[in-house]
Amino acid sequence: MDLASYITIIISAVFINNFILSRFLGLCSFIGVSKNTGPAVSMGVAVTFVTTMASLISWLIYNFILLPFHLEYLRTISFILVIASFVQFTEIVIQKKAPGLYKTFGIYLPLITVNCAVFGVAVLNTDVFFLNGKAVDGSFLKALLQGFGAGAGYTLAMFIMSGIRERIEFAEIPKCLKDIPITFVIASLMSLAFLGFSGFKV
Amino acid sequence: MVLGLCPTLAVSTTIANGIGMGLAATFVLVGSSIFVSLVRNIVPEKVRIPCYIVIIATFVTIADLFMKAYSPALSRSLGMFVPLIVVNCIVLGRAEAFSSKEPPMRSIIDALGMGIGFTLALIVISAIRESLGNGTALGFSFSRVFEPPLFMILAPGALLTIGLLIGLINYFTAKKGLRRGKKD
Numbered sequence: 001m002d003l004a005s006y007i008t009i010i011i012s013a014v015f016i017n018n019f020i021l022s023r024f025l026g027l028c029s030f031i032g033v034s035k036n037t038g039p040a041v042s043m044g045v046a047v048t049f050v051t052t053m054a055s056l057i058s059w060l061i062y063n064f065i066l067l068p069f070h071l072e073y074l075r076t077i078s079f080i081l082v083i084a085s086f087v088q089f090t091e092i093v094i095q096k097k098a099p100g101l102y103k104t105f106g107i108y109l110p111l112i113t114v115n116c117a118v119f120g121v122a123v124l125n126t127d128v129f130f131l132n133g134k135a136v137d138g139s140f141l142k143a144l145l146q147g148f149g150a151g152a153g154y155t156l157a158m159f160i161m162s163g164i165r166e167r168i169e170f171a172e173i174p175k176c177l178k179d180i181p182i183t184f185v186i187a188s189l190m191s192l193a194f195l196g197f198s199g200f201k202v
Numbered sequence: 203m204v205l206g207l208c209p210t211l212a213v214s215t216t217i218a219n220g221i222g223m224g225l226a227a228t229f230v231l232v233g234s235s236i237f238v239s240l241v242r243n244i245v246p247e248k249v250r251i252p253c254y255i256v257i258i259a260t261f262v263t264i265a266d267l268f269m270k271a272y273s274p275a276l277s278r279s280l281g282m283f284v285p286l287i288v289v290n291c292i293v294l295g296r297a298e299a300f301s302s303k304e305p306p307m308r309s310i311i312d313a314l315g316m317g318i319g320f321t322l323a324l325i326v327i328s329a330i331r332e333s334l335g336n337g338t339a340l341g342f343s344f345s346r347v348f349e350p351p352l353f354m355i356l357a358p359g360a361l362l363t364i365g366l367l368i369g370l371i372n373y374f375t376a377k378k379g380l381r382r383g384k385k386d
Contacts, residue, residue: 022357024212025286073267076285077259084255119289123282176373177365184365192358 009142013149016198019117020157021191025150026117030158031183040162041155048151050090050112051121054083055147058122059140062130079122087113121150160190211327211360213283215335220328222276223283224321226265228314230287231296233261235313238301254297255288262287292316330363 019025026047033043058079066072091109095102112118125146129139136142164186173182213219237257245253266284269277277284287293296316301309335356 024357024360027211073263076263076266076288077256080255080259080288081252084252116286116289120282120286123285127282174369174373176376177369181365181369181372184361184368188358188361188365191356191361195356195358 006141006145009145010149010152013146014153014156015194018153018157018191018194019120019150020154021187021194022198023120024116025120026115026154029112029115030154030161030187031180034158034161034165034183037159037162037166040158044151044155044158046109047112047115047117047154048148050083050087050109050115050118051151051154052144052147053086053090054118054122055125055143057082057086059125059129059143062126063140067130075123075126080119083118083122084113087118117150117154121147157190161186211364212357213280214324214328214331214360216279216332217325217328218276219279220324221321222269222273223280224317224324226269226280226284227287227290227293227320228317229265230258230261231293231313231317231320232310233264234258234293234297235301235309236306238297239304239306239309242302250302251294251298254294254302258293258297259288292320327360327363327367330367331359335359 013019017023020027020030029043029047034040061078061082062075066074066078087109091102094109125143128146129136129143161183165183168182168186177185213223234254234257238254241253241257262285265287266277269280269284296313300312304312
Protein backbone atom coordinates (compact mmCIF):
# COMPACT_ATOMS: atom_id res chain seq x y z
CA MET A 1 0.00 0.00 0.00
CA ASP A 2 1.45 3.31 -1.02
CA LEU A 3 1.01 6.80 0.25
CA ALA A 4 -1.41 7.79 -2.50
CA SER A 5 -4.11 5.40 -1.34
CA TYR A 6 -3.98 6.85 2.17
CA ILE A 7 -4.35 10.38 0.86
CA THR A 8 -7.24 9.21 -1.29
CA ILE A 9 -9.06 7.94 1.77
CA ILE A 10 -8.80 11.29 3.55
CA ILE A 11 -9.84 13.33 0.52
CA SER A 12 -12.80 11.13 -0.25
CA ALA A 13 -13.94 11.15 3.39
CA VAL A 14 -13.72 14.93 3.62
CA PHE A 15 -15.10 15.99 0.26
CA ILE A 16 -16.58 13.27 -1.89
CA ASN A 17 -18.36 11.21 0.74
CA ASN A 18 -18.72 14.00 3.27
CA PHE A 19 -20.41 12.42 6.26
CA ILE A 20 -23.10 15.00 6.72
CA LEU A 21 -23.83 15.99 3.18
CA SER A 22 -23.80 12.71 1.34
CA ARG A 23 -24.21 10.08 4.05
CA PHE A 24 -26.64 11.94 6.36
CA LEU A 25 -24.67 10.98 9.46
CA GLY A 26 -24.55 13.44 12.33
CA LEU A 27 -27.45 15.44 10.98
CA CYS A 28 -29.06 16.02 14.40
CA SER A 29 -26.16 17.96 15.85
CA PHE A 30 -25.49 19.56 12.48
CA ILE A 31 -28.90 21.23 12.58
CA GLY A 32 -28.85 21.82 16.33
CA VAL A 33 -25.43 23.33 17.06
CA SER A 34 -24.73 25.24 13.84
CA LYS A 35 -26.23 28.58 14.86
CA ASN A 36 -22.91 30.32 15.58
CA THR A 37 -19.46 29.74 14.18
CA GLY A 38 -17.63 29.47 17.53
CA PRO A 39 -19.55 26.58 19.11
CA ALA A 40 -19.91 24.91 15.71
CA VAL A 41 -16.16 24.68 15.23
CA SER A 42 -15.60 23.52 18.84
CA MET A 43 -18.15 20.80 18.28
CA GLY A 44 -16.39 19.85 15.05
CA VAL A 45 -13.02 19.49 16.77
CA ALA A 46 -14.54 17.40 19.56
CA VAL A 47 -16.25 15.14 17.01
CA THR A 48 -13.02 14.73 15.03
CA PHE A 49 -11.21 13.56 18.17
CA VAL A 50 -13.95 11.09 19.06
CA THR A 51 -14.39 9.67 15.54
CA THR A 52 -10.64 9.06 15.27
CA MET A 53 -10.48 7.32 18.64
CA ALA A 54 -13.68 5.40 17.97
CA SER A 55 -12.36 3.98 14.72
CA LEU A 56 -9.14 2.98 16.48
CA ILE A 57 -10.94 1.22 19.32
CA SER A 58 -13.60 -0.41 17.15
CA TRP A 59 -10.94 -1.78 14.80
CA LEU A 60 -9.10 -3.35 17.73
CA ILE A 61 -12.28 -4.89 19.13
CA TYR A 62 -13.44 -6.22 15.80
CA ASN A 63 -10.11 -7.67 14.77
CA PHE A 64 -8.95 -9.15 18.08
CA ILE A 65 -12.15 -10.05 19.93
CA LEU A 66 -15.17 -10.37 17.64
CA LEU A 67 -13.55 -12.02 14.62
CA PRO A 68 -11.48 -14.75 16.35
CA PHE A 69 -14.49 -15.84 18.42
CA HIS A 70 -17.02 -15.53 15.53
CA LEU A 71 -19.07 -12.96 17.38
CA GLU A 72 -19.64 -10.58 14.45
CA TYR A 73 -23.31 -10.26 15.29
CA LEU A 74 -22.41 -8.57 18.58
CA ARG A 75 -20.94 -5.66 16.63
CA THR A 76 -23.76 -3.21 17.30
CA ILE A 77 -23.88 -3.78 21.04
CA SER A 78 -20.15 -3.83 21.66
CA PHE A 79 -19.40 -0.76 19.56
CA ILE A 80 -22.07 1.43 21.07
CA LEU A 81 -21.09 0.42 24.61
CA VAL A 82 -17.39 1.04 24.05
CA ILE A 83 -17.99 4.36 22.33
CA ALA A 84 -20.35 5.53 25.05
CA SER A 85 -17.98 4.60 27.85
CA PHE A 86 -15.03 6.09 25.99
CA VAL A 87 -16.81 9.41 25.57
CA GLN A 88 -17.78 9.39 29.22
CA PHE A 89 -14.18 8.60 30.21
CA THR A 90 -12.86 11.46 28.07
CA GLU A 91 -15.35 13.80 29.66
CA ILE A 92 -14.17 12.90 33.17
CA VAL A 93 -10.49 13.20 32.26
CA ILE A 94 -10.93 16.59 30.62
CA GLN A 95 -13.01 17.81 33.54
CA LYS A 96 -10.28 16.89 36.04
CA LYS A 97 -7.16 17.80 34.06
CA ALA A 98 -8.22 20.80 32.00
CA PRO A 99 -11.23 22.66 33.36
CA GLY A 100 -10.74 25.48 30.84
CA LEU A 101 -10.97 23.07 27.95
CA TYR A 102 -13.95 21.42 29.59
CA LYS A 103 -15.85 24.69 29.53
CA THR A 104 -15.46 24.97 25.75
CA PHE A 105 -15.79 21.31 24.73
CA GLY A 106 -17.35 19.58 27.70
CA ILE A 107 -20.95 20.39 27.03
CA TYR A 108 -20.74 18.81 23.59
CA LEU A 109 -19.33 15.49 24.72
CA PRO A 110 -22.60 13.92 25.95
CA LEU A 111 -24.16 14.94 22.64
CA ILE A 112 -21.46 13.06 20.78
CA THR A 113 -22.31 9.72 22.41
CA VAL A 114 -25.50 9.46 20.42
CA ASN A 115 -24.06 11.19 17.37
CA CYS A 116 -24.70 9.02 14.34
CA ALA A 117 -21.39 10.06 12.76
CA VAL A 118 -19.28 8.42 15.47
CA PHE A 119 -21.13 5.12 15.46
CA GLY A 120 -21.49 5.30 11.69
CA VAL A 121 -17.77 5.55 11.07
CA ALA A 122 -17.14 2.50 13.25
CA VAL A 123 -19.72 0.41 11.38
CA LEU A 124 -18.55 1.70 8.00
CA ASN A 125 -14.95 0.76 8.78
CA THR A 126 -15.85 -2.82 9.54
CA ASP A 127 -17.99 -2.96 6.39
CA VAL A 128 -15.30 -1.62 4.10
CA PHE A 129 -12.01 -2.77 5.56
CA PHE A 130 -12.87 -6.34 6.48
CA LEU A 131 -13.50 -8.71 3.60
CA ASN A 132 -14.57 -12.33 4.12
CA GLY A 133 -13.78 -12.16 7.81
CA LYS A 134 -10.23 -10.91 7.36
CA ALA A 135 -8.65 -7.51 7.74
CA VAL A 136 -7.58 -5.86 4.49
CA ASP A 137 -3.92 -4.91 4.02
CA GLY A 138 -3.03 -1.85 6.08
CA SER A 139 -6.61 -1.57 7.25
CA PHE A 140 -5.66 -0.32 10.71
CA LEU A 141 -4.10 2.86 9.40
CA LYS A 142 -6.86 3.21 6.81
CA ALA A 143 -9.57 2.96 9.47
CA LEU A 144 -7.77 5.58 11.54
CA LEU A 145 -7.50 7.92 8.54
CA GLN A 146 -11.14 7.37 7.62
CA GLY A 147 -12.14 8.31 11.19
CA PHE A 148 -10.05 11.45 11.06
CA GLY A 149 -11.29 12.36 7.59
CA ALA A 150 -14.91 11.90 8.64
CA GLY A 151 -14.37 14.26 11.58
CA ALA A 152 -12.57 16.80 9.39
CA GLY A 153 -15.38 16.71 6.84
CA TYR A 154 -17.90 17.20 9.66
CA THR A 155 -15.97 20.23 10.93
CA LEU A 156 -15.80 21.71 7.43
CA ALA A 157 -19.54 21.34 6.86
CA MET A 158 -20.29 22.75 10.34
CA PHE A 159 -18.06 25.76 9.67
CA ILE A 160 -19.64 26.58 6.32
CA MET A 161 -23.18 26.04 7.61
CA SER A 162 -22.74 28.19 10.72
CA GLY A 163 -21.27 30.98 8.60
CA ILE A 164 -24.29 30.93 6.31
CA ARG A 165 -26.74 30.76 9.19
CA GLU A 166 -25.20 33.76 10.94
CA ARG A 167 -25.90 35.82 7.84
CA ILE A 168 -29.32 34.44 7.06
CA GLU A 169 -30.55 35.60 10.48
CA PHE A 170 -30.99 39.06 8.96
CA ALA A 171 -32.52 37.94 5.68
CA GLU A 172 -36.20 38.28 4.88
CA ILE A 173 -37.48 34.75 4.53
CA PRO A 174 -41.07 33.45 4.80
CA LYS A 175 -42.05 33.04 8.41
CA CYS A 176 -42.94 29.37 8.11
CA LEU A 177 -39.49 28.55 6.71
CA LYS A 178 -37.54 30.21 9.55
CA ASP A 179 -34.96 28.30 11.57
CA ILE A 180 -35.07 24.56 10.93
CA PRO A 181 -36.74 24.31 7.49
CA ILE A 182 -34.42 26.87 5.91
CA THR A 183 -31.45 25.07 7.45
CA PHE A 184 -32.48 21.89 5.67
CA VAL A 185 -32.83 23.77 2.39
CA ILE A 186 -29.37 25.31 2.84
CA ALA A 187 -27.98 21.87 3.62
CA SER A 188 -29.58 20.59 0.45
CA LEU A 189 -27.91 23.29 -1.65
CA MET A 190 -24.57 22.65 0.08
CA SER A 191 -24.81 18.97 -0.61
CA LEU A 192 -25.64 19.75 -4.24
CA ALA A 193 -22.40 21.75 -4.37
CA PHE A 194 -20.48 18.89 -2.77
CA LEU A 195 -21.90 16.51 -5.37
CA GLY A 196 -19.58 18.27 -7.78
CA PHE A 197 -16.66 16.58 -6.05
CA SER A 198 -18.00 13.14 -6.77
CA GLY A 199 -17.02 13.52 -10.44
CA PHE A 200 -13.35 13.38 -9.48
CA LYS A 201 -11.62 10.06 -9.83
CA VAL A 202 -8.79 10.05 -7.32
CA MET B 203 -40.70 15.45 13.40
CA VAL B 204 -37.07 16.49 13.32
CA LEU B 205 -36.03 13.95 15.94
CA GLY B 206 -34.60 10.74 14.61
CA LEU B 207 -34.68 11.67 10.99
CA CYS B 208 -30.92 11.80 10.63
CA PRO B 209 -29.82 8.39 9.39
CA THR B 210 -33.21 7.35 8.11
CA LEU B 211 -33.30 10.06 5.48
CA ALA B 212 -30.64 8.21 3.55
CA VAL B 213 -32.81 5.15 2.97
CA SER B 214 -35.93 7.01 1.85
CA THR B 215 -35.10 6.68 -1.85
CA THR B 216 -37.89 4.20 -2.60
CA ILE B 217 -41.21 3.55 -0.90
CA ALA B 218 -40.30 -0.07 -0.17
CA ASN B 219 -37.14 1.01 1.64
CA GLY B 220 -39.07 3.62 3.60
CA ILE B 221 -41.63 1.06 4.78
CA GLY B 222 -38.92 -1.46 5.70
CA MET B 223 -37.00 1.07 7.73
CA GLY B 224 -40.15 2.30 9.45
CA LEU B 225 -41.19 -1.22 10.42
CA ALA B 226 -37.72 -2.06 11.75
CA ALA B 227 -37.69 1.11 13.83
CA THR B 228 -41.21 0.40 15.13
CA PHE B 229 -40.17 -3.11 16.17
CA VAL B 230 -37.16 -1.74 18.06
CA LEU B 231 -39.27 0.97 19.68
CA VAL B 232 -41.94 -1.45 20.92
CA GLY B 233 -39.48 -4.12 22.06
CA SER B 234 -37.21 -1.79 23.92
CA SER B 235 -40.09 0.11 25.51
CA ILE B 236 -41.43 -3.10 27.06
CA PHE B 237 -38.11 -3.99 28.61
CA VAL B 238 -37.17 -0.48 29.69
CA SER B 239 -40.54 -0.19 31.37
CA LEU B 240 -40.12 -3.58 33.08
CA VAL B 241 -36.73 -2.77 34.56
CA ARG B 242 -37.51 0.83 35.38
CA ASN B 243 -37.68 0.21 39.15
CA ILE B 244 -34.62 -2.05 39.34
CA VAL B 245 -32.03 0.01 37.48
CA PRO B 246 -30.27 2.69 39.55
CA GLU B 247 -30.60 6.26 38.32
CA LYS B 248 -26.93 6.71 37.43
CA VAL B 249 -26.44 3.79 35.06
CA ARG B 250 -29.83 3.98 33.36
CA ILE B 251 -28.63 5.35 30.00
CA PRO B 252 -26.08 2.54 29.41
CA CYS B 253 -28.74 -0.01 30.42
CA TYR B 254 -31.25 1.44 27.96
CA ILE B 255 -28.63 1.45 25.24
CA VAL B 256 -27.88 -2.24 25.81
CA ILE B 257 -31.59 -3.10 25.62
CA ILE B 258 -32.05 -1.06 22.45
CA ALA B 259 -28.92 -2.52 20.85
CA THR B 260 -30.18 -6.02 21.56
CA PHE B 261 -33.41 -5.36 19.69
CA VAL B 262 -31.60 -3.69 16.83
CA THR B 263 -29.42 -6.79 16.48
CA ILE B 264 -32.52 -9.00 16.45
CA ALA B 265 -34.12 -6.84 13.76
CA ASP B 266 -30.92 -6.84 11.73
CA LEU B 267 -30.53 -10.62 11.83
CA PHE B 268 -34.20 -11.15 11.01
CA MET B 269 -33.98 -8.89 8.02
CA LYS B 270 -30.83 -10.64 6.78
CA ALA B 271 -32.54 -14.02 7.06
CA TYR B 272 -35.96 -13.23 5.57
CA SER B 273 -35.41 -10.44 3.06
CA PRO B 274 -31.76 -10.24 2.05
CA ALA B 275 -32.53 -7.78 -0.75
CA LEU B 276 -34.06 -5.25 1.63
CA SER B 277 -31.23 -5.79 4.09
CA ARG B 278 -28.69 -5.06 1.37
CA SER B 279 -30.37 -1.86 0.27
CA LEU B 280 -30.73 -0.57 3.84
CA GLY B 281 -27.13 -1.57 4.50
CA MET B 282 -25.42 0.05 7.46
CA PHE B 283 -28.48 2.06 8.37
CA VAL B 284 -30.12 -0.79 10.26
CA PRO B 285 -27.44 -0.86 13.00
CA LEU B 286 -27.74 2.91 13.05
CA ILE B 287 -31.23 2.67 14.58
CA VAL B 288 -29.32 2.35 17.86
CA VAL B 289 -28.31 5.97 17.79
CA ASN B 290 -31.70 7.12 16.52
CA CYS B 291 -32.80 9.90 18.81
CA ILE B 292 -36.47 8.79 18.87
CA VAL B 293 -35.78 5.41 20.45
CA LEU B 294 -33.61 6.62 23.31
CA GLY B 295 -35.76 9.72 23.69
CA ARG B 296 -38.95 7.70 24.17
CA ALA B 297 -37.21 5.27 26.52
CA GLU B 298 -36.00 8.13 28.64
CA ALA B 299 -39.10 10.31 28.53
CA PHE B 300 -41.91 7.77 28.66
CA SER B 301 -41.11 4.09 29.22
CA SER B 302 -38.86 4.77 32.22
CA LYS B 303 -41.82 6.23 34.12
CA GLU B 304 -44.86 4.29 32.95
CA PRO B 305 -46.08 0.66 33.24
CA PRO B 306 -45.46 -1.72 30.29
CA MET B 307 -48.93 -1.59 28.70
CA ARG B 308 -48.96 2.19 28.36
CA SER B 309 -45.38 2.18 27.08
CA ILE B 310 -46.25 -0.31 24.35
CA ILE B 311 -49.12 1.85 23.15
CA ASP B 312 -46.96 4.96 23.21
CA ALA B 313 -44.17 3.19 21.31
CA LEU B 314 -46.63 1.85 18.73
CA GLY B 315 -47.98 5.33 18.15
CA MET B 316 -44.52 6.80 17.74
CA GLY B 317 -43.47 3.99 15.43
CA ILE B 318 -46.50 4.33 13.18
CA GLY B 319 -46.07 8.10 12.99
CA PHE B 320 -42.43 7.62 12.11
CA THR B 321 -43.27 5.06 9.42
CA LEU B 322 -45.90 7.38 7.92
CA ALA B 323 -43.42 10.25 7.77
CA LEU B 324 -40.90 7.99 6.05
CA ILE B 325 -43.51 6.81 3.54
CA VAL B 326 -44.48 10.38 2.66
CA ILE B 327 -40.86 11.44 2.15
CA SER B 328 -39.92 8.36 0.18
CA ALA B 329 -43.06 8.61 -1.98
CA ILE B 330 -42.18 12.17 -2.94
CA ARG B 331 -38.58 11.27 -3.65
CA GLU B 332 -39.30 8.10 -5.60
CA SER B 333 -41.98 9.59 -7.80
CA LEU B 334 -40.04 12.77 -8.57
CA GLY B 335 -36.55 11.34 -8.77
CA ASN B 336 -37.16 7.99 -10.37
CA GLY B 337 -40.50 8.41 -12.09
CA THR B 338 -41.88 5.30 -10.38
CA ALA B 339 -44.13 4.53 -7.44
CA LEU B 340 -44.12 0.96 -6.05
CA GLY B 341 -43.18 -0.41 -9.46
CA PHE B 342 -45.70 1.74 -11.31
CA SER B 343 -43.86 3.88 -13.82
CA PHE B 344 -44.89 7.21 -15.27
CA SER B 345 -41.49 8.42 -16.36
CA ARG B 346 -42.73 9.16 -19.89
CA VAL B 347 -44.62 12.19 -18.61
CA PHE B 348 -41.48 14.06 -17.56
CA GLU B 349 -37.75 13.58 -17.33
CA PRO B 350 -37.07 12.61 -13.69
CA PRO B 351 -34.43 14.87 -12.13
CA LEU B 352 -31.74 12.57 -10.77
CA PHE B 353 -30.89 14.82 -7.87
CA MET B 354 -34.13 13.98 -6.04
CA ILE B 355 -32.89 10.48 -5.19
CA LEU B 356 -29.45 11.78 -4.21
CA ALA B 357 -28.67 13.47 -0.92
CA PRO B 358 -29.80 17.03 -1.81
CA GLY B 359 -33.28 15.85 -2.76
CA ALA B 360 -33.85 14.34 0.67
CA LEU B 361 -32.74 17.46 2.49
CA LEU B 362 -34.83 19.70 0.23
CA THR B 363 -37.93 17.51 0.66
CA ILE B 364 -37.73 17.41 4.43
CA GLY B 365 -37.01 21.15 4.66
CA LEU B 366 -39.99 22.11 2.52
CA LEU B 367 -42.24 19.55 4.27
CA ILE B 368 -41.48 21.03 7.69
CA GLY B 369 -42.06 24.48 6.21
CA LEU B 370 -45.44 23.36 4.87
CA ILE B 371 -46.45 21.91 8.24
CA ASN B 372 -45.38 25.11 9.99
CA TYR B 373 -47.41 27.14 7.49
CA PHE B 374 -50.60 25.16 8.10
CA THR B 375 -50.19 25.12 11.88
CA ALA B 376 -49.67 28.88 11.87
CA LYS B 377 -52.73 29.39 9.66
CA LYS B 378 -54.89 27.22 11.90
CA GLY B 379 -53.68 29.10 14.95
CA LEU B 380 -54.53 32.41 13.29
CA ARG B 381 -58.06 31.31 12.42
CA ARG B 382 -58.64 30.08 15.94
CA GLY B 383 -57.35 33.41 17.24
CA LYS B 384 -59.88 35.28 15.11
CA LYS B 385 -62.79 33.19 16.36
CA ASP B 386 -61.93 33.99 19.95
